[in-house]
Amino acid sequence: MIRFSTLLKRATAAIMLGSVVLLSGCHMFGGTKQVPSYTVKGQFDTTIQAYKEGQFLVDGAVLSAIDTGSHFAYLKDQGKLPKTVLLTASDDSKIRKIHLQYMARLQLDYGFRVYYQDKDQLVEINPVDTKARALEDHHEKAPIEDSAPPPQDHTGAGNGY
Numbered sequence: 765m766i767r768f769s770t771l772l773k774r775a776t777a778a779i780m781l782g783s784v785v786l787l788s789g790c791h792m793f794g795g796t797k798q799v800p801s802y803t804v805k806g807q808f809d810t811t812i813q814a815y816k817e818g819q820f821l822v823d824g825a826v827l828s829a830i831d832t833g834s835h836f837a838y839l840k841d842q843g844k845l846p847k848t849v850l851l852t853a854s855d856d857s858k859i860r861k862i863h864l865q866y867m868a869r870l871q872l873d874y875g876f877r878v879y880y881q882d883k884d885q886l887v888e889i890n891p892v893d894t895k896a897r898a899l900e901d902h903h904e905k906a907p908i909e910d911s912a913p914p915p916q917d918h919t920g921a922g923n924g925y
Contacts, residue, residue: 807848808846808848808849808850808879809846809847809848809849809876810846810848810849810850811849811850811852812832812849812850812851812852812867813851813852813853813854814851814852814853814854814857814858814859814860814863815854815856815857816856816857818860818862818863818866820832820863820866821854822835829866829869832866832870833869833870833873836870836873836874836876837874840874845874845875845876846876847876847877848876848877848878848879849867849870849876849877849878849879850878850879850880850881851863851864851867851878851879851880851889852880852881853881859880859882864880864889864894865894867880867889868889868890868891868894869891871889871891872891
């Protein structure tokens with residue numbers, strides 16, 4: 765049987781007690797970071813993902829801002845307009861200011877509440893602070909080419925004849 769000195773026993777007990785108090789203090793006062801919960805998506809009526817160039821992923825389809833507005837107009841006509849919408853980042857794009865501005869416009873037009881995740885906390889979009897933007901298409905417009913043939917030189921100065 766091994767005998768330990770009384771001082772060693774008391775020091776070990778004090779260290780263990782101190783570590784238990786420290787860990788319980790961290791737990792009580794939020795000293796540890798919590799892993800974000802992705803079960804939040806189930807609490808919202810609709811989830812939309814932000815996509816490139818101000819577009820959105822709605823039910824797997826890439827829609828412009830106007831098309832997204834048309835989607836919500838259709839839902840309103842059918843009586844299925846959501847009360848809450850969650851805007852999340854997609855694999856291809858993060859949530860940008862333009863996405864927030866378009867969603868603020870939709871929020872004003874259709875009366876639902878839009879939330880997005882900003883650094884592990886949910887934030888509701890405030891249309892006044894976000895400065896809601898008018899919905900527009902973001903399709904690249906083709907350059908306008910001059911359909912008339914190039915002017916011809918009829919002076920004969922360049923021909924050598």
